[in-house]
Amino acid sequence: MTASGCAGYGEELAELYPLSKLGALVTKSITRQPRWGHKPPRTVETPGGMLNAIGLANVGIDDFLKSKIPFLEKQITKVIVNVAGSTIEEYVYVCERLADCERVDMVELNISCPNVDEGGIEFGSSPAMTEKSVSEVRKVFKKPLIAKLAPNVTSISEIAKAAERGGADALSLINSVIGTSININTWKPHLTNVTGGLTGPAIKPIALAMVRDVYRKCKLPIIGIGGITDYKDVVEFMLFGATAIQVGTQLFVDPTAPLKIIDGLKKYLKSKNLKSVNELVGKAHNN
Amino acid sequence: MTKATCEDTFIVKKRDLKNDYFSLVLAPFSQTPNIKPGQFVHLRLPATDVYFRRAFSVAAISPKKKEIEIIFKVFGRGTRILGGLDRGDHIDLMGPLGKSFTFPEKTDRVIMVAGGVGFPPLMFLTEELVHHGYNPKSIDFFYGGRSATDLVERARIKKLGVNLHLTTNNGTLGDKGLITNAVEGFMKKHSQSKLRLYGCGPERMLKAVDDLSGKYHIHGQLALEALMPCGIGICLGCVVELKEGGFDRVCVDGPVFDTGVVKFAP
Numbered sequence: 330m331t332a333s334g335c336a337g338y339g340e341e342l343a344e345l346y347p348l349s350k351l352g353a354l355v356t357k358s359i360t361r362q363p364r365w366g367h368k369p370p371r372t373v374e375t376p377g378g379m380l381n382a383i384g385l386a387n388v389g390i391d392d393f394l395k396s397k398i399p400f401l402e403k404q405i406t407k408v409i410v411n412v413a414g415s416t417i418e419e420y421v422y423v424c425e426r427l428a429d430c431e432r433v434d435m436v437e438l439n440i441s442c443p444n445v446d447e448g449g450i451e452f453g454s455s456p457a458m459t460e461k462s463v464s465e466v467r468k469v470f471k472k473p474l475i476a477k478l479a480p481n482v483t484s485i486s487e488i489a490k491a492a493e494r495g496g497a498d499a500l501s502l503i504n505s506v507i508g509t510s511i512n513i514n515t516w517k518p519h520l521t522n523v524t525g526g527l528t529g530p531a532i533k534p535i536a537l538a539m540v541r542d543v544y545r546k547c548k549l550p551i552i553g554i555g556g557i558t559d560y561k562d563v564v565e566f567m568l569f570g571a572t573a574i575q576v577g578t579q580l581f582v583d584p585t586a587p588l589k590i591i592d593g594l595k596k597y598l599k600s601k602n603l604k605s606v607n608e609l610v611g612k613a614h615n616n
Numbered sequence: 617m618t619k620a621t622c623e624d625t626f627i628v629k630k631r632d633l634k635n636d637y638f639s640l641v642l643a644p645f646s647q648t649p650n651i652k653p654g655q656f657v658h659l660r661l662p663a664t665d666v667y668f669r670r671a672f673s674v675a676a677i678s679p680k681k682k683e684i685e686i687i688f689k690v691f692g693r694g695t696r697i698l699g700g701l702d703r704g705d706h707i708d709l710m711g712p713l714g715k716s717f718t719f720p721e722k723t724d725r726v727i728m729v730a731g732g733v734g735f736p737p738l739m740f741l742t743e744e745l746v747h748h749g750y751n752p753k754s755i756d757f758f759y760g761g762r763s764a765t766d767l768v769e770r771a772r773i774k775k776l777g778v779n780l781h782l783t784t785n786n787g788t789l790g791d792k793g794l795i796t797n798a799v800e801g802f803m804k805k806h807s808q809s810k811l812r813l814y815g816c817g818p819e820r821m822l823k824a825v826d827d828l829s830g831k832y833h834i835h836g837q838l839a840l841e842a843l844m845p846c847g848i849g850i851c852l853g854c855v856v857e858l859k860e861g862g863f864d865r866v867c868v869d870g871p872v873f874d875t876g877v878v879k880f881a882p
Contacts, residue, residue, distance in 0.1 A: 337850045365862050372845050372853035374668050379845060383852050529667060581846035582668060
């Protein structure tokens, strides 16, 4: 799947290849109201990745249903809508609207965005708030519900267990890691928002360790995210316990990366005499 | 719009234009005949410590040979690596991307305002205009830089037959002073003609050109530069603020914008 915020609403990628090649498309975060996002500069390249502070720029739920869903209705792929909010009521409101939309297959709750002052990560950094926001959404959204977890917490497995208690069907991890950088000539931070979310290959080892931790302590299926660039990265995530993966920042470098990954995985499985990627899941834990 | 593709190309020609300026000709790129002036290509550098692609406006094309030329100045890590590559080296090229310039009326008097290394898309536009039968003598190409060494490829632009006006901040070549002063002088002198304006260069110059366009009511277009992680509209990283509020993505809503649209920093 594509990671939220790295494929828009699918329109641009569909210009390059049929979205049916993807397992699922995860949309940019949708909020109740449209958001313009932060002032530029919003991104800066860092060693092995990037910092971003887009600020949840999105069209808002009304326009999403009106102008983006008709496009998605023509696409043959699973549609997972990422939902962000600054209050529990906002999450519930947006998910209620999505529950009525047939084209939406699943929701991924962004309870972990590091780039907005209000909400987002506030929900995802407390087990109690995580459980409450997931359980409130659960009441109105009966289709599969994924909770996307932040790495910027003391214990991600505690948050994972809270999401499980709240009624989540799956977990996706990790969201971006909080970071910043500064221009040593102007003494000004590179990002207008000062801090941003670090993504790309630089965060892969962090993500792997967290997937490993959550796999050991929580029963929910895990969608691995964090610096995946090729099939080898995917194999690593699966060995540590991910049953699916999302490609994020790599889409910016190579929008066709998911196709190459699928192709590479097929060859890898063949070379190992394996029939399915499921045979890889969690194998690192047997050692 | 032409569909963008990703293709493996290689450097077929490299020219050192001195003082950190380089020209690279890349081929074969199947979409070459469809590239329009103002559009850009996104290059993936064959180096591990540079993660993102780098965007370059197209300076010239050779449709038959499927070649495209880019001209750049070494400025940071990406351009340093690019400048260090040689003939035969491979580069993954994505393009053509972004919106192109729209052509003027045949009767328009055309003003090109090229600031330093912003000149390549305007040179490409000029070449296409001449190719499409525009009178080169109705094109005034203003080309400015800090000093004479910044004004590369002067002979090539001159050869197109346009009226070339050079300016340098330190007076080492052409008129001394800011390019926009020279442009404003020209506008005043030709206020009776129907003028059309195109600009590409540093942001401060673009702002000044944008202001001139408003002051003298001259329709124009500006090609912007931005750091672009994706180049295809999905990352929302390269946005510019608009005067009417909100943001546009430089990569897909631009890089060519009409004058009066973008809110430049004061």
